[in-house]
Amino acid sequence: MERYDIENPLLNFRKTLEQIIPLNDSEWQMISQRFNPMEVPKRTQLTKEGQIATSIYFINKGILRIFYTKEDVEITGFIFSEGLFASCYESFLLQTKSNQTLETLEDCALLAIDHSSLQTLYKEVPALHIIARVVAEQRFINGQRILSSHLLDSPEERYHQFSNQYPGLLQRVPQHIIASYLGITPVSLSRIRKRISRK
Amino acid sequence: MERYDIENPLLNFRKTLEQIIPLNDSEWQMISQRFNPMEVPKRTQLTKEGQIATSIYFINKGILRIFYTKEDVEITGFIFSEGLFASCYESFLLQTKSNQTLETLEDCALLAIDHSSLQTLYKEVPALHIIARVVAEQRFINGQRILSSHLLDSPEERYHQFSNQYPGLLQRVPQHIIASYLGITPVSLSRIRKRISRK
DNA sequence: GTAATTTCTTTACAATTGTTAATGCCTTTT
DNA sequence: AAAAGGCATTAACAATTGTAAAGAAATTAC
Incomplete structure (x- = not known):
């Protein structure tokens, strides 16, 4: 988690992707062009409940959370830290209204891509389907471990x-x-x- | 869930896949050749705790569950019904020992594919990466809804x-x-x- | 068809958590 | 520096769940 060199955001990002599958320079060029670096202050809401998630965010620095709201109480569903893709994933994938809010918990350095850019990028770089598959699988595994902990543990x-x-x-x-x-x-x-x- | 015609297992399977992405006849041929139809009696354990999941199973008929064992008590993690892929997914993906058991709850009609056949099939039919991505995404979404219910609801x-x-x-x-x-x-x-x- | 096993319900009690509210601490604002 | 707000802790009480055990009901096996 702390292996990311904060000063080289694109390098970190490439490393993370290449842990899944090697990319040639042309593929990398197309990918890196479509991800937008952004700096976001603490406690910023990137996607709000009731809105459609426009983007997903690779985290170079900082932590974020998603939370639900139930009777004015905020209930955290997941905490994202460096090296992960933060998003209201269901909303982003289905392009439907989110029932969760994505919020930074610290000042963050992110790489963002919106939904339509990602669809374009899938066509430009088919290998991205593999990366997306693995990312989805990893998030599933993560979610399942958390769920099993709710079933099995106090x-x-x-x-x-x-x-x-x-x-x-x-x-x-x-x-x-x-x-x-x-x-x-x-x-x-x-x-x-x-x-x-x-x- | 009940829209599957039990008598045409391969047809159901193709329909399910084509809801994700259209397949030409050559792609379909390669896919259908590598999935093996099997009939399994009630209460059969297809993957056991401690073993590596060899296969995933498309369900034409019947229901299955995965369960964990804690102090000799079986705790169900998920229930699969017709039209889904049943598996100890984490174990299958990572090819590591499973901490859950996959068990039929009824007599089942399944289509099975093992891990190495799937890797071959990914190369033969690249579109399968998209299908696998969507299946993983759907399973993630499903898992997240269940988890959120544990966080939010009594x-x-x-x-x-x-x-x-x-x-x-x-x-x-x-x-x-x-x-x-x-x-x-x-x-x-x-x-x-x-x-x-x-x- | 009867026996045996499994499953579901009920009860009593212990343990844990939720709720509400009060207190003290710490950080941020002005 | 003082005030304000948010956060963590503690306490008391209510509500819910877990545990263990026993009995009833339903399934399965022979």
């Missing part, structure tokens, strides 16, 4: 796994956001942390 | 949604399996059903 176990797996996020993300991501209230997370600290 | 609401969305499964799947799929115990589901019936 909130306390889930917190344990989270802090082992993403020790960095524990520092960078407010606890009430982590709590909702784990499927519990901030109060309950605080109790769990107290319980653990007594051991 | 078990009772989850049961409601399940019975509205899959009224057929309510009849065909034992309740203790549905309970674990919803993330609760059979006892708790029984209480929820009683609570609902009083309304």
Whole structure:
């Protein structure tokens, strides 16, 4: 996660893609031309609930989250960090209204591509279908692991796994956001942390 | 879900694929040659925990589930019905040991393809990358909807949604399996059903 | 058709979480 | 520097779920 050289955004991006499949210079040229670098301040909402997700964002620096709103409470569905593609994925793929908001949690350096540009790029660079397939598969695997943790583990176990797996996020993300991501209230997370600290 | 004509397994399969992208006869020939029809009795385990998933299975008839085992209790992660690809997907994609078991819940008619045949088929029919991408995306979307339901809804609401969305499964799947799929115990589901019936 | 097994329901009790509200801490604003 | 706002902690209580065990109902097996 920390292996990304923040100073060379396009280099990082190419490295990430080439972990999936090698790209020749012509392919890389077409890809890099269609992704737009952007700097976004903390707490910016890139896609809002009720809107259609225009773009997906490769993360060079920073973290983002998606959250749902239920009775004016924000419930975090996922936290994205460096090297991932952040998006309201369902909305982007289906081009339908999103039921989630995509928000930066820190100042971010991103590479953005909108939906129609991506469709064009698929035609220009067929290998991108493979990359997109693998990215979709990886996101599925990720989602399934989280879901299985909700089925198999207690909130306390889930917190344990989270802090082992993403020790960095524990520092960078407010606890009430982590709590909702784990499927519990901030109060309950605080109790769990107290319980653990007594051991 | 019930729109599949059970008597024409290959026809159903082609229809499903062509909802994603049209296939010419040569492509279809290569695809259909590599998928093997098989009939499997109820309660057969196609992939077992600890093994590597050799194949994925298109479902012409019947239902299957994946389940995890925790302290000798089986916890259902997903229920597959007609028209879907059933698999221990993570294990199949990564060719690593599965932490879940794939099991038929009824006598099933399936079309199977193993991992190496699929890799060959990707080369023979590049359009399959698109199909695989869309299948992965759909499975991700599905998984994310389930996860969001765990974050946002109570078990009772989850049961409601399940019975509205899959009224057929309510009849065909034992309740203790549905309970674990919803993330609760059979006892708790029984209480929820009683609570609902009083309304 | 009867026995055996599995599944579902019910009960009582323990444990955990949600809810609400109050307090203290920390960061940000002005 | 003071004020304001957001965040984390703690407490008390209500509600829900998990656990364990027993009995009823339904399926499966012989």
